Amino acid sequence: MDHVTPKLRLQGVSKSFLAPRAKAPTLAVADFNLDIHPGEFVCIVGPSGCGKSTVLNMVAGLDTPDAGAIELDGRQVQGPGAERGVMFQDYALMPWQTVAQNVGFGLLHGTPGQGMSPAQRQARVAEHLELVGLTAAANKYPHQLSGGMRQRVALARLLANGPDVLLMDEPLGALDAQTRLILQVELLRIWGETRPQAERRTALFITHDIEEAVFLGDRVVVMSSHPGRVRADIAIDLPRPRREALRADPRFGEFAEHIWSLIRDEARQAIGGLTPTTPQEETTA
Amino acid sequence: MSAAVTRSSNPEVAAGRVGPVPAARDRLAPWRALALPALLLVLWQLWALGLPADTRAPYPSKVASTLWALTASGDLPLALVQSLGRVMAGFACALVIGLLLGVPMGASAKLRDNLDPIIESFRPIAPMAVLPIAILWFGTGTPAAVFIVAYAAFFPLIVNTVHGVMNVPRRLLQAAHTMGVPRTRILLHVLLPASLPSVLLGARLGMGMAWTAIIAAELAVGAKSGGGTSGGIGQMMFVFYAYNVDLNAIVVCMGVVGLVALAIDRLFRAAERRLMPWKA
Numbered sequence: 093m094d095h096v097t098p099k100l101r102l103q104g105v106s107k108s109f110l111a112p113r114a115k116a117p118t119l120a121v122a123d124f125n126l127d128i129h130p131g132e133f134v135c136i137v138g139p140s141g142c143g144k145s146t147v148l149n150m151v152a153g154l155d156t157p158d159a160g161a162i163e164l165d166g167r168q169v170q171g172p173g174a175e176r177g178v179m180f181q182d183y184a185l186m187p188w189q190t191v192a193q194n195v196g197f198g199l200l201h202g203t204p205g206q207g208m209s210p211a212q213r214q215a216r217v218a219e220h221l222e223l224v225g226l227t228a229a230a231n232k233y234p235h236q237l238s239g240g241m242r243q244r245v246a247l248a249r250l251l252a253n254g255p256d257v258l259l260m261d262e263p264l265g266a267l268d269a270q271t272r273l274i275l276q277v278e279l280l281r282i283w284g285e286t287r288p289q290a291e292r293r294t295a296l297f298i299t300h301d302i303e304e305a306v307f308l309g310d311r312v313v314v315m316s317s318h319p320g321r322v323r324a325d326i327a328i329d330l331p332r333p334r335r336e337a338l339r340a341d342p343r344f345g346e347f348a349e350h351i352w353s354l355i356r357d358e359a360r361q362a363i364g365g366l367t368p369t370t371p372q373e374e375t376t377a
Numbered sequence: 378m379s380a381a382v383t384r385s386s387n388p389e390v391a392a393g394r395v396g397p398v399p400a401a402r403d404r405l406a407p408w409r410a411l412a413l414p415a416l417l418l419v420l421w422q423l424w425a426l427g428l429p430a431d432t433r434a435p436y437p438s439k440v441a442s443t444l445w446a447l448t449a450s451g452d453l454p455l456a457l458v459q460s461l462g463r464v465m466a467g468f469a470c471a472l473v474i475g476l477l478l479g480v481p482m483g484a485s486a487k488l489r490d491n492l493d494p495i496i497e498s499f500r501p502i503a504p505m506a507v508l509p510i511a512i513l514w515f516g517t518g519t520p521a522a523v524f525i526v527a528y529a530a531f532f533p534l535i536v537n538t539v540h541g542v543m544n545v546p547r548r549l550l551q552a553a554h555t556m557g558v559p560r561t562r563i564l565l566h567v568l569l570p571a572s573l574p575s576v577l578l579g580a581r582l583g584m585g586m587a588w589t590a591i592i593a594a595e596l597a598v599g600a601k602s603g604g605g606t607s608g609g610i611g612q613m614m615f616v617f618y619a620y621n622v623d624l625n626a627i628v629v630c631m632g633v634v635g636l637v638a639l640a641i642d643r644l645f646r647a648a649e650r651r652l653m654p655w656k657a
Contacts, residue, residue: 149628152555153554153555154551154554171554172551172554172555172557173555173557174555174556174557176555177555177556178550178551178555180551180552182548184548184549184551186549186567186570186571187571187655188570188571188653188655189655197556197558197566198556198557198558199552201553201556201558201559201562201566202448202553202556202557202558202562203556203557203558204557205554233654233655234655235655243383244388249556335534371444
């Protein structure tokens with residue numbers, strides 16, 4: 093796929109933060125390189141605090157890299173933009189708005205709805221509520237919904253805005269294990285994995301759940317922490333559409349096992365364990 | 378209570394259901410709040426029966442007849458309307474200034490650093506303490522009273538507005554940014570609605586302060602002007618205290634002030650529920 097221009101390119105991206113009461117800034121992300129091709133679903137996994145969310149925030153334009161470049165379709169990313177839709181772990185739904193109003197928020201107030209008539213907006217909201225199966229909850233407020241339903245509202249809002257790239261920051265992280273498994277399959281259906289890759293939307297998905305990353309991704313980027321770097325970039329050549337049965341596939345287990353072996357030492361260290369290992373770039377393609 | 382007797386006589390307890398049955402609504406609950414005040418009124422009236430006939434001491438039946446007389450003559454309703462008008466005017470001033478100052482202060486730490494010390498050092502100065510200045514600036518009439526009311530209502534409003542804007546979840550602002558929402562629209566459609574609960578709380582507390590302050594302001598303003606022109610319920614009280622000593626009428630005024638405060642509070646709570654249906 094190297095002949096295709098990448099949809100999204102991160103080149104030598106670094107970011108430091110000055111923690112409260114700290115004297116020197118901490119390097120959160122260092123020399124981060126990643127190319128994502130059109131229609132690809134890329135998952136980033138890594139131990140807690142490895143800077144995965146920082147990477148996503150920089151792509152979203154919510155943070156600015158100290159060094160390096162982030163390009164979308166070859167153009168430098170500057171600040172947030174609706175062509176890069178973001179789905180946050182805490183859903184970020186407006187509590188004073190109904191489900192339908194939340195889904196239509198970007199269409200009404202943001203750039204995605206420019207030039208749309210109210211009827212067109214309404215139709216688009218209805219279509220996306222239908223897509224996530226929340227038509228019946230259109231007039232409810234977020235606090236009246238379960239976590240899984242709120243997550244689907246956020247997904248409907250994300251897609252209604254019609255972004256070019258989907259940026260998802262642990263969107264299933266706050267859900268219970270069963271709901272997660274169900275919504276992983278849902279997410280792939282809504283993303284459109286039955287369509288040919290050219291018609292799929294490019295997705296960058298952050299998670300700390302290795303099996304989730306393997307189940308969802310075309311590629312899994314493993315990050316090491318302090319500072320956050322690409323430790324490995326693993327192509328998950330499991331067939332799509334992916335079904336529940338895939339979780340029992342031995343190859344699925346091998347991928348998960350391999351990724352865990354890359355993260356394990358650092359994860360142990362992070363909880364106060366032993367054996368530091370030297371970070372080492374590793375690529376399995 | 379004997380468990381054995383209850384068990385045999387009450388089928389619900391016998392069936393293993395413990396505690397109050399949720400389906401049976403407590404019909405007496407609304408009346409319970411009135412029980413103690415009613416009892417105290419009865420005791421007060423009984424105590425007054427032993428007083429000489431020409432006593433100046435107030436007691437319930439006399440207070441009630443005074444209330445009727447003051448209402449029928451139109452004096453009390455007129456005074457109330459005058460006072461409420463001043464409260465509305467002062468509150469409106471405080472609301473406008475509080476929002477115009479509070480929203481930018483909540484959004485900007487620099488502005489906060491500059492203005493917060495000034496506001497916090499005026500806040501402990503009671504509305505009554507600025508009365509001399511108010512009278513010097515505005516004279517003894519309505520403008521001085523309105524100024525006192527605005528001063529009193531301003532602090533709860535600004536403190537809660539700043540707090541509300543400061544505590545708007547950053548995530549909601551970020552989410553709006555990622556949807557390409559321009560800044561002015563983020564202010565109107567994210568920042569303001571997200572801080573509305575705090576602003577409305579500030580408004581309710583500010584209104585309470587305003588109503589408390591108007592009585593004090595009118596008492597003092599009325600005293601200075603000799604009682605004739607400025608009107609209002611506070612001044613009415615002052616007249617009944619200083620000119621024709623009538624303790625029953627003063628009690629009427631006190632009661633009305635309390636009831637109006639309660640009504641205003643309930644009105645604001647109802648407005649809060651209406652303006653924030655998502656909080657229900």
